[in-house]
Amino acid sequence: MHFEYSVVLIYLTVSAVIVGLALWLGRFLRPNLPDPQKAQIYECGERPIGSAWFNFNPRFYLIALVFIVFDAEIALTFPVATVARGWIARSDGTGWVAVVEILLFFVILLAALAYVWGKGELDWSRELTSPEEMP
Amino acid sequence: MVPTVPPAVSPHRRPPRGTVRAYFRNIRLALSTAFDGMSVTMSYMFRRPLTIQYPDKIDKPVQEMLPESYRGVLEVDMDRCTVCLQCQKICPLGCINIESCKNPETGNREVTKFDIDIGLCMYCGLCAETCNFDALDHTREFEATVTTPDQMILHFVEKPREVTKLKAAEMPVRKHKGSILQKMIPAFGRRHPQEVWTPTAYAAAPVPALKAPTATPKPAAPVASAAPSAADSPTPEQAP
Amino acid sequence: MNIMHYLADLLVRSLFKADPATWPYTWIAYAVVIGVGALLAFAFVAIFAGPVTWIERRIAGRIQSRIGPNRNGPQGCLQWLADGIKCWLKEDLVPATADKPLYLAAPYLVFTGMFGAFVVLPFGAHVIAADLNVGLLYILAVTSLVVVGLLMAGWGSNSKWALFGGVRSAAQLVSYEVPSAFSLMAVVLMAGTLSTQGIVGAQGGWPWQWFVFRNPFLFAAFIMYFISAIAEGNRTPFDLPEAESEIIAGYNIEYSGMRFLFFLFAEWANMWIMAAVATLAFLGGWQIPGISPERIAEAKGWTFVGWQALSFAIFVFKGTCLVFTIIQIRWTLPRLRVDQLMITCWKYLVPLSMGSATGVLLLMALVREGGIVDWVMRGAMLLVGLLVAGAYIRKVRATFMADRDNYKKMEGRDLWYPPYRLP
Ligand code: SF4
Numbered sequence A: 001m002h003f004e005y006s007v008v009l010i011y012l013t014v015s016a017v018i019v020g021l022a023l024w025l026g027r028f029l030r031p032n033l034p035d036p037q038k039a040q041i042y043e044c045g046e047r048p049i050g051s052a053w054f055n056f057n058p059r060f061y062l063i064a065l066v067f068i069v070f071d072a073e074i075a076l077t078f079p080v081a082t083v084a085r086g087w088i089a090r091s092d093g094t095g096w097v098a099v100v101e102i103l104l105f106f107v108i109l110l111a112a113l114a115y116v117w118g119k120g121e122l123d124w125s126r127e128l129t130s131p132e133e134m135p
Numbered sequence B: 001m002v003p004t005v006p007p008a009v010s011p012h013r014r015p016p017r018g019t020v021r022a023y024f025r026n027i028r029l030a031l032s033t034a035f036d037g038m039s040v041t042m043s044y045m046f047r048r049p050l051t052i053q054y055p056d057k058i059d060k061p062v063q064e065m066l067p068e069s070y071r072g073v074l075e076v077d078m079d080r081c082t083v084c085l086q087c088q089k090i091c092p093l094g095c096i097n098i099e100s101c102k103n104p105e106t107g108n109r110e111v112t113k114f115d116i117d118i119g120l121c122m123y124c125g126l127c128a129e130t131c132n133f134d135a136l137d138h139t140r141e142f143e144a145t146v147t148t149p150d151q152m153i154l155h156f157v158e159k160p161r162e163v164t165k166l167k168a169a170e171m172p173v174r175k176h177k178g179s180i181l182q183k184m185i186p187a188f189g190r191r192h193p194q195e196v197w198t199p200t201a202y203a204a205a206p207v208p209a210l211k212a213p214t215a216t217p218k219p220a221a222p223v224a225s226a227a228p229s230a231a232d233s234p235t236p237e238q239a240p
Numbered sequence C: 001m002n003i004m005h006y007l008a009d010l011l012v013r014s015l016f017k018a019d020p021a022t023w024p025y026t027w028i029a030y031a032v033v034i035g036v037g038a039l040l041a042f043a044f045v046a047i048f049a050g051p052v053t054w055i056e057r058r059i060a061g062r063i064q065s066r067i068g069p070n071r072n073g074p075q076g077c078l079q080w081l082a083d084g085i086k087c088w089l090k091e092d093l094v095p096a097t098a099d100k101p102l103y104l105a106a107p108y109l110v111f112t113g114m115f116g117a118f119v120v121l122p123f124g125a126h127v128i129a130a131d132l133n134v135g136l137l138y139i140l141a142v143t144s145l146v147v148v149g150l151l152m153a154g155w156g157s158n159s160k161w162a163l164f165g166g167v168r169s170a171a172q173l174v175s176y177e178v179p180s181a182f183s184l185m186a187v188v189l190m191a192g193t194l195s196t197q198g199i200v201g202a203q204g205g206w207p208w209q210w211f212v213f214r215n216p217f218l219f220a221a222f223i224m225y226f227i228s229a230i231a232e233g234n235r236t237p238f239d240l241p242e243a244e245s246e247i248i249a250g251y252n253i254e255y256s257g258m259r260f261l262f263f264l265f266a267e268w269a270n271m272w273i274m275a276a277v278a279t280l281a282f283l284g285g286w287q288i289p290g291i292s293p294e295r296i297a298e299a300k301g302w303t304f305v306g307w308q309a310l311s312f313a314i315f316v317f318k319g320t321c322l323v324f325t326i327i328q329i330r331w332t333l334p335r336l337r338v339d340q341l342m343i344t345c346w347k348y349l350v351p352l353s354m355g356s357a358t359g360v361l362l363l364m365a366l367v368r369e370g371g372i373v374d375w376v377m378r379g380a381m382l383l384v385g386l387l388v389a390g391a392y393i394r395k396v397r398a399t400f401m402a403d404r405d406n407y408k409k410m411e412g413r414d415l416w417y418p419p420y421r422l423p
């Protein structure tokens, strides 16, 4: 058990070290000729206008919220899904507990999805009803 | 009476959007069109590629694959040129620069300069069109890569030579198109050692004086165009 | 027993004549052996991702009636090496206005997130770094690091293109994680375990033992997983984060040289990870037809090594086939629009993948495994698979034949030019 997770740790470390080593070795190979023009942001050859750190409407920001709901549910459902097979194989009726439980999860999720879908949040262009809603 | 266009009703008309039928139709269409597309691209794995692998891995030079009327780099056969200056006059960009003079010893006309600036030329073909003696013509050469910008000016006259007095019919046969040119541009087959071009060398090189087409002499003086520089011609003589 | 654990113990016993349980430096031996394993995995990624870039360009060439790179090395097979060396020799540019820590750290996160998934990929019967009991969930979790890296790259560059690319890729990656998780849930239900080796062990070597042909819902789940895997790997037709006609290059626009290469490298390796997960979850993984895993485990000496090599070859072969399919899809389908992308995910894939998981669950509860209904279903699904393959071959042949005569008339040559003929 400890061995397995130390493998994960060492793999992650080794991969970070590989990136660092490649960049560090490259330092001796690559030229370094700094130039204010090179240090500019690429904006199709024009001088960059302002900073890129501004507010904009990425759309679908609600989807991020929906995603969190879904991801949490998935994280909760995976353990149940894992044991469901064993329970069903037991043939004393516990299998149906798992089935009903998972279906309950799904029904809740589907209700959430149907709500968002019905509200039109999954569409790109919603109709703006009032000027206050204009972005 | 204006015929009315019947509404385009196809048997596979789209079901209204947002219906269950449209939903499943979309799924079916997504899978079947992806299937069709994949089979088309897969069939291209068995088709012959169209690419001609220039400059090697081809049966014959690309020059020979081009059509006869291809307008490549210009070339002039000095054995047939009568220095009538028609080409110089017609060129809208003034790429052609011809100078000639009369040799006082022999009394013959000599051409001292016949330059074509292929960097300026736009390959319009007017000059070749206007040449009555089939001296100036487009070749099918296109690899006019040179190492310094002044090599872009092709000098067809190296030293002063006599202008032919023959009639068109008596002239020697036109040399094979491209055969003169191939000796001139180093990049053609890389026959000559390459010069290394550096910005300083370019700056130091004398800027070739190109003449604007308006500077050509009046039609009354068809022989010489301008005063040749003393270094170029042995016996400079101004045209009348 | 973990193979690396076993090897490390063997090393300690034979080289240092010590008992690994009591020797105080055992952990150093462990760390060294695991590190070597990680380097081997890296070598595999590099050797896989590199040539696949070249092969993809050759395939793309043929699909577009071109040839593709064929100058560096025989038939251009060293092109990837030339590209890599070129990137190594390029200047490392950091925009003056960038957020330096974020900008510099992003390639690390992207690469680490990609590489972490290799821990649980079962390359062969015993060729696996660590058979975690949360395997699939671990893959889902660790590949999410990539999203963080992409967002950091997009935000840290302080470039508008990069910002849009980063936000787009974040939206896309998190969205498509949902259908891919649901499709994998169908597999987890069938296998009753999250461990990757356990899932492979629940299948068999023959196609009718694979999960993909078990029942119609798993077949659908495979297709949906494949689609969402392509989307998660930012591959066409879902390559909006790097749509060159809209946002030039997306999140990696300000990167140059080696840092850029690591983004690209992670993307290619990601493609392999997706194909490998699809293989292990649906296509029977490394299972050798006719050889049970127990027989492999009991084998001794070179037979054991031989079985391992064969299972490794089978796994890599299946994965490579899927990678080639992804490549072909890239050169077939046009890119989706952003709203189409989101609609595809949330209106189609999410409900349908939930439906497939439900279907698998109900079938499990209602149909006895190994019973007559189960076998009828497997046979029917295998038949469907064969029919689809047959229809595909017929269609390809028909498309080819439709143009053959015209080509002959126009060019005077035969159109037939199979892929193994290299111009
Ligand atoms: S082709 Fe046209 S531009 Fe070129 S030299 Fe002749 S007339 Fe001038």
Ligand code: SF4
Binding pocket: B076, B080, B081, B082, B083, B084, B085, B086, B087, B088, B130, B131, B132, B133, B134, B135, B136
């Ligand atoms: S038009 Fe022909 S003959 Fe006259 S000068 Fe030009 S090349 Fe010579």
